[in-house]
Amino acid sequence: MPIAWSWSRIETFEQCPRKFELQNIKKPDNFKFETNEATERGKKVHDALEKALLGQAELPEDLKHVAPIIAKIQASFPEVQTEREIAWDKDKKLSSWFDTKVTMFRCALDVLAVDGTKAIIYDWKTGKAREKPDQLRLYAAVVFMMYPEVQTVQTAFIFVEHMVVKDAIYHRDQFQKIWSEFEDRAELIQIANDGGNWPPRKNGLCNWCKATKDQCTYGKR
Numbered sequence: 001m002p003i004a005w006s007w008s009r010i011e012t013f014e015q016c017p018r019k020f021e022l023q024n025i026k027k028p029d030n031f032k033f034e035t036n037e038a039t040e041r042g043k044k045v046h047d048a049l050e051k052a053l054l055g056q057a058e059l060p061e062d063l064k065h066v067a068p069i070i071a072k073i074q075a076s077f078p079e080v081q082t083e084r085e086i087a088w089d090k091d092k093k094l095s096s097w098f099d100t101k102v103t104m105f106r107c108a109l110d111v112l113a114v115d116g117t118k119a120i121i122y123d124w125k126t127g128k129a130r131e132k133p134d135q136l137r138l139y140a141a142v143v144f145m146m147y148p149e150v151q152t153v154q155t156a157f158i159f160v161e162h163m164v165v166k167d168a169i170y171h172r173d174q175f176q177k178i179w180s181e182f183e184d185r186a187e188l189i190q191i192a193n194d195g196g197n198w199p200p201r202k203n204g205l206c207n208w209c210k211a212t213k214d215q216c217t218y219g220k221r
Contacts, residue, residue: 002090003193005186006106007135013189018216019209020189021198030210030221042126045160046110049124050082053111066160069122077113077120084109086142105186107142117151119143125157129164132157140170141178 003009003024013020022031051057052070059067073080088105089095095103111122121139136155143153156167170178192198200216213219 001101002104003189004087004100004103004106005189007138009189010182010185011132011135013192014185015203015205016201016209017192017198018200019211020192022211022215025193025198028215030212038127045126046083046124049110049160053080053082063160065163066158069158073111073113073120073122077115079113079115081112082110084112086146092145107139109139109142112143114143114147114150117149119147119150119153121153121155123155123157125159126161127159129157129159129162129166131166133166133168136168137170137178138182140168141175141182144170144172144175145179 009020009024012023022028045063048057048060048063049066049070052059052063052066053073055074059070085097085108086106087095087097087099087103089102090104092105097103097106109121110124111120113120121136121143123135123139136157140153140155143150151172153170154167155170156165158165200211200218202218206218207220209216209218209220211219212221
């Protein structure tokens with residue numbers, strides 16, 4: 001069965017195919033998702049920013065510094081979508097997020113706003129500021145696919161705890177190249193799945209991986 005892809009799945013696969021297999025296919029107990037202090041903090045921040053952006057609540061004191069960005073979005077766009085989940089089937093038609101038999105692509109956008117030929121995508125981040133431009137490139141391509149009238153997409157990671165902004169602007173003439181690149185990268189996941197070939201790949205995150213020695217050559221547990 002084909003495997004649905006997303007930015008996070010491409011990132012995991014390119015980091016280590018064996019980790020991808022354990023996390024998304026075999027799913028042993030040690031790879032089940034567990035909340036921790038960081039994930040709870042991230043959820044709390046996302047919820048607070050969403051409510052503030054939609055005018056449903058005031059920002060808590062520890063996020064007041066994000067108010068200028070919230071105000072700018074509200075002033076620039078008449079309608080803002082938050083926590084927008086997008087799922088497509090093989091024909092790029094909207095499908096159910098949880099339909100594993102049909103859905104072939106998923107992404108979730110923290111902030112999406114479209115006004116005529118322009119759009120923005122903002123992604124709230126907690127923790128350290130890290131460069132992940134590929135994620136924004138993919139998200140911009142998604143918007144170009146969904147909104148044919150959009151010519152320019154402004155994207156940004158907002159690292160709210162440090163107020164670091166990593167932004168980039170994409171134009172429609174870049175769309176096809178970006179999307180083709182990601183489809184090629186996603187195809188490598190399908191090839192691995194068809195052949196049942198998920199080799200371990202040693203990388204800088206091995207020390208933090210949940211894999212045991214029995215599950216992976218480079219397992220630390």
